[in-house]
Amino acid sequence: MKLKITTLSENTAAAPDLLAEWGVCIHLETDEVSILLDAGQSISASFNADILGVDLRGVDKIVLSHGHHDHTGGLEGVLRKMRKEVEIIAHPDIWQAKYRRKEGLKDKYIGMPFQRLGLESLGARFNLTKDAVKITDNIMTTGEIPMVTDFEEVPPTLCVKEGNRLIPDRLLDDQALVITTQLGLVVILGCGHHGLVNTLYHAQNLSGVKEINTVLGGCHLFDASEEQISLTITALKELGVERIGVSHCTGMPATVLMAQEFGDNFFYNNTGTIVDLP
Numbered sequence: 001m002k003l004k005i006t007t008l009s010e011n012t013a014a015a016p017d018l019l020a021e022w023g024v025c026i027h028l029e030t031d032e033v034s035i036l037l038d039a040g041q042s043i044s045a046s047f048n049a050d051i052l053g054v055d056l057r058g059v060d061k062i063v064l065s066h067g068h069h070d071h072t073g074g075l076e077g078v079l080r081k082m083r084k085e086v087e088i089i090a091h092p093d094i095w096q097a098k099y100r101r102k103e104g105l106k107d108k109y110i111g112m113p114f115q116r117l118g119l120e121s122l123g124a125r126f127n128l129t130k131d132a133v134k135i136t137d138n139i140m141t142t143g144e145i146p147m148v149t150d151f152e153e154v155p156p157t158l159c160v161k162e163g164n165r166l167i168p169d170r171l172l173d174d175q176a177l178v179i180t181t182q183l184g185l186v187v188i189l190g191c192g193h194h195g196l197v198n199t200l201y202h203a204q205n206l207s208g209v210k211e212i213n214t215v216l217g218g219c220h221l222f223d224a225s226e227e228q229i230s231l232t233i234t235a236l237k238e239l240g241v242e243r244i245g246v247s248h249c250t251g252m253p254a255t256v257l258m259a260q261e262f263g264d265n266f267f268y269n270n271t272g273t274i275v276d277l278p
Contacts (some may be wrong), residue, residue: 001032001138001182002030002031002276002278003027003029003030003179003181003186003277003278004030004181004273004275004276005186005216005276006027006052006054007024007270007273008025008026008027008036008040008044008045008048008049008052008054008271009021009023009024009039009041009044010025010248010269011023011270013270014270014273017051018048018051018052019043019048019271020044020271021038021041021042021044021070022041022162023038023041023044023070023074024040024070024071024217024218024247024248025039025044025078026038027054028177028188029054030139032136033060033135034059034061035135035139035177036056036059036062037063037065037177038060038063038065038074038076038115039064039073039074039075039077039078039219040070041073042074043074043077045074045077046074046080046081048080050182052272054189056081057081057082057083059078059082060073061086061087061088062078062086062087063088063089063090064090064094065175065190066091066094066173066190067091067093067094067095067096067173068110068191069113070110071116071191072094072112072113073113075088075114075119075124076114077118079122079123079124083123084123084240085123086124086125087125087126088124088125088126088127089127089133089141090173091128091129091130091143092173093171093172093173094098094112094173095116096111096113096158097109097114097161098158098164098169099111099204100158101158101166102157106129107159107166116268117187124158129143130143130144131144132206136206137215138271139178139179140206140207141175142175142176142178143175144175145175145176145195145202146198147194147198148168149197149201149235151199151228151231151232152194152196152198152228153195154171154194156168156169158171171193174190174191174193174194175190176190176199176217178204180207181213181277181278182278183242183277184209184211184213184214185203185207185211186215186277187200187203187218188216189213189215189216189217190217191217191218191249192217192218192219192249196215196219196220197236200212200236204239205275210240212240212241214275214277215243215245216246216247216275217245217248217252218248218249218250219232219246219249220250221251221254222250222254224254229253229257230276233257233258236261237261242265243265243266243267243271244258244262244265244267245259245266245268245275246268246269246270247268247270255268
């Protein structure tokens with residue numbers, strides 16, 4: 001199986017003619033299927049698709065890693081370019097009213113910026129499930145990711161509104177894509193809110209494959225402690241991850257340390273990065 005992964009939107013750009021914005025949209029294509037993971041924050045994914053040679057009209061399915069606006073805000077633009085019905089695989093909690101709470105600042109809404117009916121009028125057909133979804137024989141979503149490590153957690157600053165109050169968001173909607181290749185697993189994350197290591201453990205359990213060839217995407221370590229970053233890198237080494245390409249919310253301290261630890265097997269997965277695998 002040949003696999004091509006193209007990052008359509010990320011915080012930084014690999015070329016001067018590409019748009020970059022906080023968020024993620026990653027396209028993957030095999031001989032069987034064309035999939036988008038997330039849609040970026042606004043116009044960058046649909047704009048960059050043309051420059052990078054990705055025909056959005058050929059996309060078969062969209063997978064949402066979670067319901068935050070920087071991963072869903074580009075949905076309307078993407079759907080307008082696709083001009084057809086398309087299945088969107090996501091967790092039911094993508095529709096929760098999600099907020100970020102910071103001391104001294106007003107609570108900020110960071111959830112889905114669209115109404116469901118509006119997206120459905122543009123062709124979205126939502127498949128909302130808590131479970132893993134097998135898209136092809138080699139590609140699946142993780143569904144809900146169990147929290148099993150003792151050093152990864154959802155930050156308490158992330159909340160959902162219930163009635164008139166904000167409560168901690170368990171972010172059960174956080175999920176990733178898992179691709180089984182002849183070289184081992186390829187795991188693509190949106191943000192990794194349930195933890196990079198938890199995600200990889202779950203990917204192994206779901207697929208029955210232990211070898212992890214490539215991990216790429218957001219790792220949500222930008223506000224992590226030095227201890228968490230160190231424990232994460234140790235776990236990645238123990239898991240035998242061969243190559244890692246980080247994006248978006250990984251944060252500079254974690255990115256630099258991963259680059260030092262993985263050397264030539266590290267890359268920054270920014271807008272315009274293309275990964276080809278058999």
